[in-house]
Amino acid sequence: MSYSSQSSASWMQKLEEKCREQQMAYPVYQIVSDRRGGRTAWSSTVTVNGQNISARFWYDGQYVDNAKEDAAEVALKHLSGSTPSSPAQSRRGW
Template sequence: MASMTASRLHTATTTPVHSTVWQNKLMNECRSRGLRAPNFQECSDRRGGRTAWSSVVEVNGCKHQARYWYDGDWVNNAREDAAEVALQRMGVIPAPRGPHARLLGSISA
């Protein structure tokens, strides 16, 4: 019985916690500006024996692509990435400085 409890505890503590900080911030920003709720869309790319996932978020007619691709267990991170990019493009949070700054931007529909 003790091993069952330890096993349950181990499972509970190793389950990934998915953050929604940037998604919530984007939702609140859209609400405060009187815009429609952001619309997220996931996209996948088969890479060898695995599938990589990314996300695009549409805000006020502009689409913002996540910067990175993620494993299937971490699709929420792609949504967080896209939300962060959108907030940067909207001027809510500062865009990073340096060579990666030019990678940010919206994509055309």
């Protein structure tokens, strides 16, 4: 079974492609940290089209790249009009 390159692309790659298609500036990532007891948790924000969008989760330092992927996923779904953590809401008439 073969997969298209689109499905195997990372969220960061997909977000860059979406920005290119919509002629927006490329996404800018920022890593953020939060000291929690004796450990530090890491997350990410991404700026897309003038909006700062935060990742949903915090990660251990060795998984900081996952924080960027998480932020990219949230941003891409935001640009597409859906939220990644909740099911799509139907728009039915009353």
